[in-house]
Amino acid sequence: MKTRRLLVALALLAAPLAAEPPSAVAIRNARIITVSGATLDRGSVVLRNGLIESVGASTSIPADAWVVEGEGLTVYPGLIDALSTVGLNTPTPTIQTTGRRGGGPPTGDPAPAGPVSRGPEDRPLNTSYLLAADQITLADRRIESYRNMGFTSAVSFPTRGIFAGQGAVINLSGQRPSAMVIDPSAGLYLTMRPNGFGGGFPNSLMGVIAYIRQIYLDAGQYKEAKAIYAAHPAGNKRPEYDKTLEGVLAATRILLPAQNPKEIHRMLRFATELKQKALLYGLQEGFLATDVLKARNAAVLLNLRWPERARDGDPEAVESMRALEFRDKAPTTAAALAKAGVPFAFYLGGLERASEINAAIRKAMAAGLTEADAIKALTLSAARLFGVDDRLGSIEPGKIANLVVTKGPLFEDRTEMKYVFVDGVKYEPAPAPAAPASEATR
Amino acid sequence: MKLASLLLLGCGALLAAPPIVIQNANVLTITKGSFKGAVVIKDGKIVEAGEKVIIPPGAQVIDAGGQYLMPGIIDCHSHIAADSINEGSVSVSSMVGIEDVLDPTAISIYRALAGGVTTANILHGSANSIGGKCSVIKTRWGKGAQGILFEGAKPGIKFALGENPKRQGNTPNVRIPGAPISLRYPATRMGVEDVIRQAFTEAKQYQKQWKDYEARKASGAAVIPPRRDLKLEPLVEILDGKRLVHAHSYRADEILMLLRVADDFGFKIKTLQHVLEGYKVAKEIAAHGAGASTFSDWWAYKVEAYDAIPYNAAIMVRKGVLVSLNSDDAELMRRLNTEAAKTMKYGGLTEEEALSLITINPAKQLDLDNRIGSIEAGKDADLVLFDKHPLSSFAKVQKVLIDGTVYFDRDTDLSDRNRRQLEKQKLLDKEKQNQPKKQGGPGRRPA
Incomplete structure (x- = not known):
């Protein structure tokens, strides 16, 4: 079909x-x-x-x-940008400071304004049912600019909210949106971005995690309730249709943000707890966590926008050793993952100019990544992580x-x-x- | 020499750890008096403590040189080591938990460790009548999130009364531009009580709902299971006595209110936190069996703290309440020993009583007194070596052991500073070198 x-x-x-x-x-x-x-x-x-x-x-x-x-x-x-918003009707991504919590998804979209949420039952920041495949617009000029740089495909995701929506593997042909879709079910993009002040639940990281946990419990119960109801409608209360849970249940995999070892451990455990096949994204401090990534058979999407000293930062500011080491060693992550045998693909993290992208890849290569592995991380590995390596890569x-x-x-x-x-x-x-x-x- | 033996000791702990003997120490056991003697550690546990001990063959011997050895300090109320503290959007946030956001890399852990703290109760904030779940940690600096969790500790939860939970959020009076106005119930102390009562009423219904379901399912009917509710499950655990309640409170009236609510619903308040007016209702607190974890001498920093007095801890001790002192603060956490000393000035507690407030008493308040809080055979080898008596304001922590492993050593820390500074400078220089050169920078301007 x-x-x-x-x-x-x-x-x-x-x-x-x-x-x-x-x-x-x-x-x-x-x-x-x-x-x-x-x-x-x-x-x-x-x-x-x-x-x-x-x-x-x-x-x-x-x-x-x-x-x-x-x-x-x-x-x-x-080439494939393994985590992108290219081709979607999203505002031009704001340049966000690298190295922030959560691994820096490609955009810094604000959460959509809605009614104040009073708990998980209100399904705040949840558009799990949104399909990137339905959102493709030819008006995005990045389709052409990315293609001109050799990117023929991208895995594009809605990125607003906590359950942002389902990504699609698309070809950057820029002819007709529906013809661009290779796989409309690339996975469900999750963020750990809480509601802003006054937006209601959840307004903290632990609120976000508890919310996601509750949603997966609800989804499990929903699935079971629907099955029981289908077999025994008489005498049972009809389960209420819930589009957010339908979206969650339809997802082939989830994408979870993890930048540093703390978050990597946290998210790997979380994915196991939720019994979900997960891809971690961000991973720029992954050079410190290759052992656990390997041990848990993780697969990751590595952000190519390496952290840099803030250009307008306070020149007098005393930075921590950790921050300095992070900037120094982040580009070594790719080589470390390759050496440890952790499957990984690159994503551009909002880099838009060929010179920036080339420089970022060359940095990873200077830190030990072979050219062959760099190419693979932008082609076959990306295809494999999204299950389209029989078609692409x-x-x-x-x-x-x-x-x-x-x-x-x-x-x-x-x-x-x-x-x-x-x-x-x-x-x-x-x-x-x-x-x-x-x-x-x- | 001392350093070398410590390094050996650290490595040894990873393998089959050889026994450790800390000898020639002034041992403050807290529960079994004080003496000049030695403590023997094996497999992370204290196996013997006394004036004369049998040194096991192959033991690493640490000569304390007459310094003071006490059990690791326990802080019953801390907010370090977590990536978020408050889920303030709702007044019942029992679905969230600190364990999900533990940050084992927070430098505050190391600083607390360097102040002799080996165990801390990491609490959710006080924005909610019923707050999130707590985590008890050991300050095992360098371990991951799972590694710092106090294994086997009974789960806890935060409650809060008074000014904090009755804040409504972004009210029209204190408007934050751009953010929607979202008034949160409750706005009064009466409302706080109502929220707690309502939540437990729901929890009881929830409990019944599941029991009914199990019964119907057992009878073979095809019934749809109820939804699991992560907000109500911890409350059911409280009702079942499986989760400890740590309740932030200030005023006498609200303390009595909470004790009555707990009695009505048939559960216990494990500790009242801060409990600044506890001295007014100490007998009632003792009768309920609640512990009190208070400050040494903070008062009048907000209206509900106007009646706080520094004699609070001592008075409650004399009235039979199980009292501890807490920090509620990453900085104060580093010197809880001097906080304990203040209770000798204000209220005349004995040395042993004063030290109990930061050791065995908080251990009891966390239901962990079988593991920590005193130097006794069978307990975890969580020990702090001070150069002077820990109740002296001149005392400095020399070494801290957790589970028999040295996690802090003052000499190592001091001697490492140069090396770390050099490493840092190297990175700074490297980054400077690699920075793209600006063209026509200010350097080229004619003088």
Whole structure:
């Protein structure tokens, strides 16, 4: 059903784009980083109907294919921002101070104003039923800017409230919202952000935790009550329909914020208690907690926006050793996770410029992360953590034709993004706007 | 030399710990008198304390050099080591708990430890008639949240009376711009009583609802289970005697009110916290069996504290109330020994009575006197070594042991400071070096 819808969508999508839509595209004689298998120093990839048809050193080029000469070019799988709001109708994310409690979700949306909540029964800050897949808007200019930087997919989530809503894996084609959705059930995004002053329950972290716990108890009871009622309607009170619990029960996994060891321990225990499959996000002090992450088989989303000294901070302020160590060592987390064998994917944490993203990844690489692991954390690992690695994340026959073709290695500012393919459709990123003098002269 | 043996001792505790003997100490047992002698520790427990002890083979011996050894100090009322304290949005917040938000990295834990505190009752705030669940911790600095929890401690909960719980929130009179006006019930002391009575009435109904369900289910009927209510479950535990109530209170009238409410519903108030007018109703408190955890000499800092007197603790002791002194404050927590000393000036308690207020008495108030609060065989080896008598204002903590492991050592702390400072400077320099250079900064301006 899903694939059929996708195919129909692709067919519709390809049509208006080019006057003579090619049935196939072949990139030949390029260096191919497949991620899932060995790197081909010289090989070809054939794309057909939005999917990868074949890849290999001696793949034959179909007669009907448009040929892209790949001499001197490198082909990567399209990059994935594993925790994003791109494509959603949310205000431009406010830049938030890094290193704050909760791991810094990509936006700093204020909680929606509503009636004052008097307890968990009022279901405050709960839009668990909201689907990102239903909220996609083409008005978000980041769709194009992210694609131009090589990001062909994102896992986008509603981020307001405590039970913010369900994310979707989307392709950044920017053609038709419904055609962009790869998986509308990427998981339920949870935050630990309490109600503001006067907003009612919960207005503390422990209130938030108690609230979430109560919701999962209620959801369990709701499910059981519905089953009993369905079998024995006579003599039993009808369970009241609750859309927030429906949303909670529909979630395939939950995303929980955890930045430092304290929160990592707390949230891992919490996920176990709730009996939920969880992905932790934030994790920038994860270098101190790789052992527990490994021991508990955790999988994590690592925020690439490394903490920095506040630019307008008090120069006289005496900072704690812990704060200094955090800023110094946060970029080592990626290498530490890789070494410990903890599955992780990167998310941009609101970074929007190629130079910032490249610098952040290079920082992680300078701290010991291999280039291959860095690419994996932005491709196959992200796909795997959201259960779409059978469709995305590597260059393999049958997968969705999301590719980045560059002149030069990824994560270098000099590297030119030649082509980006999303669902097999070729985009040629416009040359980057003139950079400030200091960057352009390199 | 001393340091080396301590390091060995610390490592040893991780393996099969060798026994430890602290000898040549002035031992203040609190419950069994004082003597010059030794304490033997094995597997985290005190196995022997006396003037002459048998030193087990292979034991690590610490020479106390005539310094003073007392049981670890217990603070029955603290708000350290938690990421949030108050869920102030509702007047019954029993669904929340400190355990969910423990912060084992809070530096206040180390500071309390350095002041000789080994056990603390971490309470929810006092914004609610019935507040959140408490956690008893040991100040095991360096351990995780699970590692600082006092294993096996009976669960507790915070209640509060008087000015704090009757605050209504963002009232039109004290308006915070932008925030919605949300008046919270109650607004009076009468209302506080009503909220508590209402909550326990609901709890009793809830208890019955579950009993009815279990009965119907047992009879084989296909019944829908009731909803579990995390707000009411702790109240049912109170009714069942499984959860200790620590009630923040100031005035005599509200103290009596709460004791009456508890009697009506058939539960006990384990401790009255602050209880500044406790001296007026000490006999009634003693008759209920409630403990009192008070301040030494704080008064008149708000209207309901106008009748507080520094003789409060001593008077209540003389009237047969189980009394402790608490800090309610991360700073005061570091010197509870001098707080105890004040009760000798105000009210004439003996040395032993004064020290009881911060050791065995709070242990009893937390139902943990079988584990901590005195130096006796069989109890946890939570010990503090002071260089002078702990009731002297010149006394400084030298070492603190918890479960037989040294968690604080003054010499180590002092000798580490240089190294830490150097490490810090290194990081600062590194960050400065890596900072992108500004072009045309102020340095280039002509003089």
